[in-house]
Amino acid sequence: MATVTFKNDIVCNLAGNEVNVGDTAPVVTVVNSNPMLQDEQVGGEGKVQLVIAVPSLDTGVCDAETRRFNQEAANLEGVEVITVSMDLPFAAARWCGAAGIENIKVCSDFRNKDFGNAYGVLLADGPLAGVLARVIFVVGKDGKVAYKQVVPEITEEPNYEEAIEAAKAAANA
Template sequence: MATVKLKGNEVKLSGNEINVGDKAPEATVVATDLSEKKVGGAQEKVQMIVVVPSLDTPVCATETRKFNESAANIEGVDVTVVSMDLPFASKRFCSTEGVENLTVASDFRNKEFGEKYGVLIEEGPLAGILARAIFIIGKDGTVVYKQLVPEITEEPNYDEAIEAAKAAANK
């Protein structure tokens, strides 16, 4: 099972590790309006799933704003940010930050996404929330890109993820 670090200390993740080439499992997350959204599996558009620990942290807030500006404009790509934040807090964040080009959703209800994608933090001070990661899923439901950020407190490689999403959308 993959591990990541929090301020240099190793953190164990639980769930099923998903890698490039694997079929992306379907999971249900909860949008800010409390509706359910299915992520993973085969869909009409390429999916970019941006996984963050909490929108209430500066790194996660910055990451969500950046993807709202850049990735949401890629034709043929559906962008969803997933955290464990309650939908009410996510809605407040989106209205305060002007995030309206992507879906912000929560895995709080069943922790289904975290378990199915192997990004649920199992131990330490952040136990029960999600590690920072990005998954890009082709229309056929296959994972074509994965970035598990090795240090939870650091931002992902935005350019690499955006290029991978563009490439998948142009196939």
């Protein structure tokens, strides 16, 4: 079972089916915050997706990460950028409006935790049990995982440049 840490002290296990580079990306449905409550598909063939899992938009690190990817998405041609959290869609919509998020889809896995379980990024224990770990996937046009970044310490930001380059490479493949 994969793990991450919280505040460099608490080890948190990740639940679900671990998905790695080269694996077929599971096709799951999450709930979009704009348009409100519309189903959104993660995974599948035919398009490149940069999928960003975060614990909650209402934290400083998740806020900064989502804003950064929103800025980067403006220059990512041929890449659909989706952030997934456990936030309710109503709260996510309010946050997106206040943050000026326009270039990415912000979705929730609150209903059934399908994304967290299918991709193996659901925190199984610890103080944040039930939310998503900080993980980034790039799903290529062939429906396979082309890139995966698990941020080992949940309170730290990811390597943005590496994720963006992986998304660009997948879009140009």
